[in-house]
Amino acid sequence: MHEILTLIEEQSFTKLREVLDEMNPADIAEELAEIDDDKSLVVAFRLLPKEQAAEVFSYLEPHEQQRVVEGISDKELASIVNEMFNDDAVDFMEEMPANIVRRVLCTADAATRKAINQLLKYPESSAGSLMTTELLRFKSEWTVAQAIDHVRKCCMELASITYAFVTDDFRHLTGVVSMKEVLGSEDEELIANIMDDDVIFAYTLDDQADVAERFKKYDVVSMPVVDGESRLVGLITIDDVVDVIEDENTEDIYKMAAMAPIEDSYIETSVFQIARKRVVWLLVLMISATFTGMIITRFENVLAKVAILTSFIPMLMDTSGNSGSQASVSIIRSLVLGEVQFRDIFKVIWKEFRVSILVGTAVAAANYLRILICYWIGIYTVDPGQSIYLIGAVVSLTLVAAIICAKFVGCTLPLLADKCKLDPALMASPMITTIVDAVSLLVYFAIASAMLPGLF
């Protein structure tokens, strides 16, 4: 696969140019990223045909983009930036140090510079920062023939021509029409007659996660963006939205595992950054585990009298923690996908209650059997006067009760968090585990005190 590198070392540039010409830009970018030597990287990049260079550049990771930029001339840089779609250029510049940003802005042509400067002003996770300005505009009074003529003249500059957007004289967005509809209509037909005036759009300052939701709900492949005065200013295409969806999922998954999300990839984030994102929740959870410790201290005498009870504590804590996180993660995901809402809370509780009865009974029965088997083969021993059957019953009953409590806590907390406009993902496993640990210990000691003779 390292054909490019081999050809550079052999200085077979003609052959290399042919190879590059045949390859897909995404694949070229992947191979270029493997080249460790900056000089060879720039040599290979320079051999790309001019129109392909900008595309390959868009696919490179920020680190490689910087290495390329530092090796090429201002003129080459200008040609790449002018050729790139605005949204890709902005994505690239947001990751670069200030000196490179300045160099890019100085070398780009006036129109590109203006567009990029405009886009750089939007907050990083807003609709404005996702959009490109290179979109297709129609006037409603045009005929289909005029519109097609217009497309044929300007389309090579545009990011997407799947939809055209209709604006009035004040640049207000008034309609949308698909290229399919345009091409399928008669030449004399007016755009006003075939356009749809019910446009799904976003505002520049909308959060990108909400924009992604709207893409999914309406199954659209592009969405126009308007400013505060309803003037059309840009277009978001679905390929950028796919990245947003993956980022949002990563963020949720990190939060569910008690970490603040990192901004770059794991490999590119520094050790110090990763530690910082992880330590906060660990501290919070460690300190709140003080309560669990206090419960154990409070019931020290029970544990001293029936020593074997201590050995079941980890199993009880883990099993109820796992049950709780199963429920919470199911509900968090359903909230994200829009399948459940706060108003379903009683339906959800009733469902989880029935699930926990089924699961609890099965796990408790298996546990009773496991305790007996461990006793028979000599892993567990009990003091004289104590009955393994009774102790097994205490542990198994606790399991059922703890699983019911855990599923209840697990399913209600995310819904309550959502209702209070908090992020439900923060209510996932670690948070639930800490609460459920305390609950299951209390249940354990209550059942043990009630069922085992001479314990209080």
Added chain:
Amino acid sequence: MHEILTLIEEQSFTKLREVLDEMNPADIAEELAEIDDDKSLVVAFRLLPKEQAAEVFSYLEPHEQQRVVEGISDKELASIVNEMFNDDAVDFMEEMPANIVRRVLCTADAATRKAINQLLKYPESSAGSLMTTELLRFKSEWTVAQAIDHVRKCCMELASITYAFVTDDFRHLTGVVSMKEVLGSEDEELIANIMDDDVIFAYTLDDQADVAERFKKYDVVSMPVVDGESRLVGLITIDDVVDVIEDENTEDIYKMAAMAPIEDSYIETSVFQIARKRVVWLLVLMISATFTGMIITRFENVLAKVAILTSFIPMLMDTSGNSGSQASVSIIRSLVLGEVQFRDIFKVIWKEFRVSILVGTAVAAANYLRILICYWIGIYTVDPGQSIYLIGAVVSLTLVAAIICAKFVGCTLPLLADKCKLDPALMASPMITTIVDAVSLLVYFAIASAMLPGLF
């Protein structure tokens, strides 16, 4: 928002028709789903303009689709199915009971029936089951003018015209050309000259998750599908891929929380199904927690001598479990996103080692302070002859060691699983917790025995 329902109750059908005409199909589907009465649902559905009916129908959930189908005539059903895109029709039929599938196939026109029958044959999560057959085909010998003429005649039947696919006389896929490129070229230009013969495609039997990966890697909005003999048979559009990406994410998240993924939404899955998907892992993890219990039994005498040591067990287990799951979840997600691979294992271990030193030291220091404060305010008491300073040191040292071990286990297991072609998501929190519990208890007792006087 329940305007539709109100208008049905008032029998204001003319007004209702106007309202429906103004609304977006996705919004109509959402409102129709709120109508509980089957008759009113069918009444509202029948008032939709014919071309909109099929689109609204595609947006409905399977449960509502079935209710509509059961209330309308064969003729109405036929017109919907013929109007729907093939991939949407197949998605719908895969969810319906056999009698409805038969009815649909009997009423659809011959061409639609043939296409649907063909598509229904592909395995449920294959590229074949995602694709539609309504795609745009060109011949390489056509001129741009001929191609545009062709598009203008047939485009209204097609799912997408953003790209056209070029085939030879044997229907082999030989190239792709974007409509932008076509419209931007001169009338006399040959398609052969502007098409790209390096096509990114999928095979009918490719797994849909792999297809989604390819969409993301190459940033494409549609992908042609070929059969075993390289003949073009269909087209996958990105809106269906977005659904696949969300499904794959849901599956990963479920596995990470020790559940087998459910197929339908949480609300639509039965209690028994949910219980079945959750109980297996709970049983496995409960039984493997036997080892943790055995470790405690083995060191019963240590706990009996210094009773306060028991109260730190939950905190030690939770904190090391959380640290381990932070590492494992980070790595699992990076594997899914293609950011790390097995060959990075030493880089990852070294990174996690440094992270765990930073995090471990911070958490241990906070914990030492916490223990002292709890002692000073009287929450913890120690027996005469024991030192809280020494006990605090034992617990804090254990924390550092346990966090280092947990992060090591947490980062290596997913990478090893991936290398062994197992799903790394199965190595998430619950699995790691169980292993890490045992490790941290062993470390705890080892450190306690070494540091506290008179313990062995």
